[in-house]
Amino acid sequence: MFKIFDYIFPKYCLSCNDEGQYLCSTCKTKNFKAWNGTLEIAAEKHFDELYCLGDYEDELLGKLIKTCKYRFVKELTDDLAKLLAKAIVDKKYIGVVVAVPLSKRRERWRGFNQSAEIGRCLAGELKLEYRDCLKRIKHKKAQAKLSERARQKNVLGCFEIRGEVPETVILIDDVVTTGTTVNECARILKQAGAKQITVCVLAKG
Numbered sequence: 001m002f003k004i005f006d007y008i009f010p011k012y013c014l015s016c017n018d019e020g021q022y023l024c025s026t027c028k029t030k031n032f033k034a035w036n037g038t039l040e041i042a043a044e045k046h047f048d049e050l051y052c053l054g055d056y057e058d059e060l061l062g063k064l065i066k067t068c069k070y071r072f073v074k075e076l077t078d079d080l081a082k083l084l085a086k087a088i089v090d091k092k093y094i095g096v097v098v099a100v101p102l103s104k105r106r107e108r109w110r111g112f113n114q115s116a117e118i119g120r121c122l123a124g125e126l127k128l129e130y131r132d133c134l135k136r137i138k139h140k141k142a143q144a145k146l147s148e149r150a151r152q153k154n155v156l157g158c159f160e161i162r163g164e165v166p167e168t169v170i171l172i173d174d175v176v177t178t179g180t181t182v183n184e185c186a187r188i189l190k191q192a193g194a195k196q197i198t199v200c201v202l203a204k205g
């Protein structure tokens with residue numbers, strides 16, 4: 001089955017075009033353009049640290065994330081999760097891995113939650129626990145066209161705690177833009193007893 005699929009759609013490295021993999025072993029070792037900015041969150045910040053694997057402006061990283069998201073390529077999602085896992089080890093971050101959830105409706109439509117896939121793979125790599133302790137209960141409007149204030153209001157009440165909240169959390173999202181979504185997740189996690197939250201994302205968009 002997979003062989004036929006590979007034959008019809010041969011894989012090429014998204015970076016160097018080499019046939020065989022979406023990200024070849026040479027390109028896997030490349031560093032992405034680092035994101036060195038700070039998030040300007042107008043509201044109170046509820047997480048303690050933020051780590052981005054790279055900048056969404058980085059041509060390769062942007063392309064990899066888009067390929068994962070729209071053509072759900074499991075092995076590529078795993079590659080990115082492993083790169084993020086390595087960075088987390090280097091930074092000595094620990095904690096229970098929690099992902100920003102998608103609404104059921106969106107997950108059904110897309111078939112998966114990329115952040116959860118990344119979180120699960122990353123936790124497996126690092127032998128950390130993965131816990132689904134956030135649930136999205138409200139479908140927010142698209143954030144892109146909203147002002148910062150409106151975004152904050154838009155995410156309020158979107159998430160709910162499910163089960164026991166760990167004290168130390170590594171909160172995973174695929175791309176962070178203004179940070180209002182991860183901040184809202186961090187807010188309710190802290191309210192439910194989390195003490196230390198490190199947000200880890202693939203890219204700052």
Ligand SMILES: [Zn+2]
Pocket residue numbers: 013014015016017018023024025026027028
């Ligand atoms: Zn390559």
